[in-house]
Amino acid sequence: MSRLIYLPTSIFTILFLLLGCSYKAGSPTSEYSSLHLRVKNDSLAPLLGAKVDRELRKNLIRNGAFVLVNNQEEADAFLLITLTNYEDVTEAYNPEDTLLAAGLNLRAVAKIELLGITGQNVYEDRVKSDASVLRRESIQVPDDAMALQALAEDLAANISLSLLNQAW
Numbered sequence: 001m002s003r004l005i006y007l008p009t010s011i012f013t014i015l016f017l018l019l020g021c022s023y024k025a026g027s028p029t030s031e032y033s034s035l036h037l038r039v040k041n042d043s044l045a046p047l048l049g050a051k052v053d054r055e056l057r058k059n060l061i062r063n064g065a066f067v068l069v070n071n072q073e074e075a076d077a078f079l080l081i082t083l084t085n086y087e088d089v090t091e092a093y094n095p096e097d098t099l100l101a102a103g104l105n106l107r108a109v110a111k112i113e114l115l116g117i118t119g120q121n122v123y124e125d126r127v128k129s130d131a132s133v134l135r136r137e138s139i140q141v142p143d144d145a146m147a148l149q150a151l152a153e154d155l156a157a158n159i160s161l162s163l164l165n166q167a168w
Contacts, residue, residue, distance in 0.1 A: 036069055037060075051149060106147050108130075109126055110158070131154060
């Protein structure tokens with residue numbers, strides 16, 4: 001008797017799960033799945049464009065929401081990142097000891113433009129980022145190479161989050 005009840009119940013459950021649910025595993029998808037990426041460095045930061053390009057590619061590949069293509073003809077959309085407004089500002093962390101505790105704060109802005117195949121603007125945004133570095137010794141100028149890498153990583157993370165938070 002229990003076997004007769006078990007069989008229709010299991011068949012109904014399987015049909016309900018297969019036909020009734022529209023849940024799809026994975027991250028949300030959009031009509032723009034393959035991107036051609038171009039990073040343009042209009043800032044005065046040396047090598048910032050190449051560093052942001054590398055870090056952004058790593059983030060987008062890791063997220064898996066977009067496929068990066070090298071050939072423009074294979075892309076569904078074009079992602080253009082323009083880096084601007086680079087600043088390196090001197091910071092003092094201790095007002096009584098400005099000579100020894102001085103460092104640099106690096107800032108930059110990235111303009112995000114996602115363009116469709118026909119050139120229409122699909123999405124546009126601006127993200128900001130900053131990174132700081134202290135002097136290693138009191139007689140040296142602060143080395144901004146590590147702060148520039150941190151700035152590039154933060155910009156790439158902000159750009160990829162901005163793209164992933166959109167629903168087209």
